[in-house]
Amino acid sequence: MSVELLETVRRIALEAGALAADLRSEGVSVAASKSSDVDVVTAADRETEALIRALIAAERPHDGFYGEESDAAAGSSGLVWVVDPIDGTVNYLYGTPAWAVSIAVGELDPDAAPDAEPTASWRALAGAVYAPSVRELYTASAGGGAWLERLDRESGAPERLRVNPNPTLAHALVGTGFSYIAERRAAQGAVLGAVLPRVRDIRRGGSAALDLCAVASGRLDAYYERHINPWDHAAGALIAREAGARVAGLHGAPATSQLVIAAEPGLFAELHAALVDAGIGA
Template identity: 45%
Template sequence: MFDPRPLVDIATAIGREAGALVQRMRASAVVSFDTKSTSTDVVTAADRASEQLVRTRLSELRPGEPILGEEEGGPDGGIAEGLTWVVDPIDGTVNYLYGIPWYSVSIAAQLDGESVAGAVVEPSTGRVWTAARGHGAFLDGTPLHVSATTDLSLSLLGYGFAYRPERRQRQADTWAAMSTRVRDLRRAGAASLDLCSVAAGRLDAYAEHGLGRWDWAAGGLIASEAGAVVRLPGSSPELGEDATFAAAPGIADAMHDALVESGFGKV
């Protein structure tokens, strides 16, 4: 029987190495960067160096297995038959660029497109979030559980913005509408850690459009294994084809409906 837990150990060990690298690069020099889809969508030299380190170490420890990375790509469509590694070398690059300590190295193993093991490493703190399919979710070895909230109006919702200004405006309208239906909103800037925050009960729910597979591959599994209701891109058309959603089960349906009514699925 397939046991994904050894893959968590590999993801954790490599994620720690990559996290140490990006921390050294952040401390030793001014961070240089380029842009990608828009002038606000940045990539740093540390992103590229981190991904190269992860690819090199995976090729040593798991030779021949495909790798999908944010910076260097991978299998067409991001899904390969069998086991594929999915890597975000720095999730929260803008935070990293500005010295805000809320960013991560995210590494997941997916089997036929579904996450079975993952680790999200916080370089600035050394904390490690992990999960293996069917074996629960953990923060530094301590089991994680989503919040027990059942009242949408007392819920804390995490969210994100797209990079393109015209879509941001539509999203801003949605978040303005949602602000009257929940306790409060939080925009932190790193999807993997937002999903981990749902797993830990630090957020009651999280929703965002436009994430890449590398953004949610590990964090989505961690949230799910901690008990969250998780809907990934392509699974919930009423939220939008590129929507990622995670929520504590006690408010998941109410949060979903509130997002739809606030126009989330139309942005």
């Protein structure tokens, strides 16, 4: 099933990415704001999600859907699609290339609470993160590894992804991100101030999905972020895991909106300890 789902995820991500890129070339209009007046939704977010939802419904009418821009829907198949039509919307708004379509599908835990985040206890089966501006497509399936297709190369075969081997915290390049709510940003800045002296350097790309793929591809050694949504990390977390990363929250908890940490397992332990020391769970 994972192989079949992966092909569907891949095809839909490419089609949605093409639409989002076309809409970007026509100009961006802000349709609304979300958590604050600087956390925006564009008309392209909504149009791209509508396309993704329609394509999924046409092929998988009995699956559930959980997206950023439209109401969730329960399905009858036990599978759910978790979708961010444009992850990195502010980058998209400003014309910065680091934005992506993120699509994942997984098997729901039948014992999960009805209001639980779908990715907190699901079994991810397939995922794709497509960055149209640089024509890079990341994909993974459960047990099938993580892969990068560079679509700007005529004959380039997919590349198997592996996390950087045996990095230490002191030599780690670490990605993170920040909320658009001022109070949360202040707390995140305080944690960052404590972590920064203990690592090689910090990067803030603006797309959680792409940051997780960067861990998978070795462009980052690790990534952590608080207050992100399931659609931000669903596909990227699977891709990072299949590339050899450990992806989890604090003290063995699953990766949720409370916290996502992704790194090679040994580095994960070091970064986890540094984040606890910095008071991230306080």
